[in-house]
Amino acid sequence: MDSLRRQISLRPCLSIFLIALALFMGLQYKPAILNYTTRFVDFADYMLQHGMTLFPIADDLQPYPDYTIFNTLLVYLASLPFGQLSVLSMGLPLCIAAALILVFIYKLGALHRQKWGVCGVLFALLTWAFLDSVNSLALDIYPALATVGCFYLAYSADLKQQRWRLALVFLGLTLGFALRGPIGLIGPALVVGSYYLLSRQWRTLSVFSLLCGLLFAAMVALLAWAAHLQGGQAFMQEVLQMQGLGRIASDHSPRYYFYFSVGLLTYSFTVFYALKVMAGSGRQWFSAPPPSAVRLLLYLAAWFVVLILFFSIPNSKKARYIVSITPAIALLAAYMFVDPSGLFRASKARLLRLCLNLPLIGTVLALLVLGYNGFAEKPLQPNFAGLFAGFALLGTLRYWIVRRYAEHRHREVIILAFGVASFLLLDGFFFNAITYHLELANEPTPKFLPYWFW
Secondary structure (H helix, E strand, O other): OHHHHHHHHHOHHHHHHHHHHHHHHHHOOOOEEOHHHHHHHHHHHHHHHHOOOOOOEOOOOOEOOOOOOHHHHHHHHHHHHHOOOOHHHHHHHHHHHHHHHHHHHHHHHHOOOHHHHHHHHHHHHOOHHHHHHHHOOOOOHHHHHHHHHHHHHHHHHHHOOOOOHHHHHHHHHHHHHHHHOOHHHHHHHHHHHHHHHHOOOHHHHHHHHHHHHHHHHHHHHHHHHHHHHHHHHHHHHHHHHHHHHHHHOOOOOOOOOHHHOHHHHOOHHHHHHHHHHHHHHHHHOOOOOOOHHHHHHHHHHHHHHHHHHHHOOOOOOOHHHHHHHHHHHHHHHHHHHOOOOOOOHHHHHHHHHHHHHHHHHHHHHHHHHHHHHOOOOOOOOOOHHHHHHHHHHHHHHHHHHHHHOOOOOOHHHHHHHHHHHHHHHHHHHHHHHHHHHHHHHHOOOOEEOOOOOO
């Protein structure tokens, strides 16, 4: 045990990546792919059977204009050694991307304090919309990775005086476009641009904006050229429409308030505490001179606001579209655990009490559903065995934590990690299980796949 603890402390990024990857792959467990992600199965199956193409091929053997080919290519490469698609090969690229997001969250917080980075990772795992995006194979995970990676490179380049890192920012923007199209570049570029704006690096901001514009034009031209090769002039226009103006002027009602209300609720505890930190620390942002950690709070708040405003412009809105705010709100909320002023002491204490009581809350929810199923026409189907066994184990662990770690120097992080474990148990055995069976009952074309690679 001591050897394992030493390895984790010596290689925190690798440890976070491997633990998160195993966790996300475990949460992928399900017999079938449902909803809009069934099309990703068709895309990958066609490539596995017929070879690579420039755009995904749908089940009607026509190229699909709304996505680039790169996620399909990654799924194809994960499935190729085993000769078949599986739930794990479908989810592996996105699980790797999500695990890398947690690594960058840690690295960004750890630039100031290691505890900040660790708590940021834990708050990201307390964010239901982030977990749901991974579980539902939402491609919006890729722009989130590009955003946190590009911001980390730009911010650390200034903090460590390593300007060569800026070249990697443009590599990140290119990958964002390749994996998610134009919005995979625009979102990260806006976040990095807001950082240069608030840090008053006018020359860097000007050069960065110019190069981003040139990169965006080159990538759009390359996208249009690939579309023309794949399906001719008509398909090229369809691609530019679907991945460009079609996302802004869709037939959905505008609902410009969506991301300021219901859209944020799925970001659960994390966004609530992030907003609390923003409100409480805002006065310090413009003090002269603010500490470097407080300045980072300002940049994270700008990251959050810029993306909310940007994604409020298109008519089509879904909570997963703004999953790129997860690193920002996770680190904002985590600041409560490293704030030297004690301003958030009461909020932190309430959160820790909630973390300790989550197993009891989850048990009550499970019992309520059990009672509801006794007379319901369509019973809900959580995994009762997993829930009660898991909460019994966590209840024992809670008693041990309260007794053994009451005065431990890492007590707060341990209790927060305990809350994350309880939340993940609820997510996997309760919420995911219920929604999966409800959606399966209404899904006309579920794609049943083996779970394992082989």
